[in-house]
Amino acid sequence: MQGPSRAAAAASRGVFTGVLAAGVDRARLAEELFAVVGVIDGSATLRRAVADPSREGAHKAQLAERLFSGKVSAEALVVLKGVFTQRWSSERDLSDTLESYAVEAVIAEAEVAGRADRLEDELFRFERIVAADPALRAALSDTQAPADKRGDLVSSLLRDKVTPETLVLARQAVVAPRGRRFDRVVEHYLETASSRREQQTAVVTSAVPLTDDDRARLAAGLAALYGGTVHVNTVVDPRVLGGVKVEIGDEVIDGTVIRKLDAARRAMGA
Incomplete structure (x- = not known):
């Protein structure tokens, strides 16, 4: 996102998190926001109207009221107004942000349920x-x-x-x-x-499935190395033969047997 959209996302996020904190029905909020994204994506006229930086925020709030009042919950309408009234660099930035809020509402519901x-x-x-x-x-x-x-x-x-x-x-x-x-x-x-x-995600590839204890130890070790919390996703690939490959952010830690064999082959060829 360019500068204006980053500022718009930050401002609208405050509204969104406030709605979540108030105890909204998160599943319903997500469904409604996904639906509104679909409506916006399907109408070039509407996209231009809600993302037009030359229109006053109050006018775009009124537009949200006219289009969606009575069709979505009061909480969803608050989020929509919070998004529509900002100044966005592009139409896609606005709809992408709304989609992200819908996804986050689903995740928030999962958090509440553990x-x-x-x-x-x-x-x-x-x-x-x-x-x-x-x-x-x-x-x-x-x-x-x-x-x-x-x-x-x-x-x-x-x-x-x-x-x-x-x-x-x-x-x-x-x-x-x-x-x-x-x-x-x-x-x-x-x-x-x-x-x-507020966590990083590591993708760990191994020849055999990792146990829960293995995953926990890997997560703890990676957290100590990179800081914060690390969530471990696992991939089983028999071709690696043994060891593990860890991908986290832009870094790859490859300790697999197949990598070591490839390195040995290259050394012998040299």
Whole structure:
């Protein structure tokens, strides 16, 4: 985001967090904000009107009132006014911010229920399953198929197997990708979770599944090394043979056997 949008996001975030702190129905708020993003994305006229930096904030607040009063909750309307009245560098910045607030409302609901860690794990694993299955990836990415049909496919795969919040975000990523690939949408959702929870995320690849104790020890070690809290997502890849590879931020710590064999081969070739 450019400067004006960064300032707008910071200002509107204060309104959003205030609504969350007041004890709003987070699931309903998320549903309503996702719906409004869909309305904005579907109307070039509306996008221009709400993001027009030359229009006074009061006028855009009135626009929000006219369009959405009685159609969304009072709390959602407060958030919309908080977003619409700011000055944005681009229309996309405004809608992206609204989407992020919807995602964060889902994560906040998972936090209250003590399911936030599980949500992150499940969403990450589902993205990996989709990435590894070309047929499933094609079915979920087929924009020629009705969005509801793609969403129903996600529900049939995940219902009663994941948290309600995971299902909401997985369906949303498929039903309304907003021009992005599925993996990019999920990546954005997980980044939103990490930011909200003030933690870093590490992706750990190993030849065999890690136990809960293994994950806890890795998380503690990485937290000591990088500071703060670290959430560990795991990938099982038999090709690494042994050891682990850790990706955190822009850094890669590769202690796998296959890497050591490759290094030995290169040394012998030299």
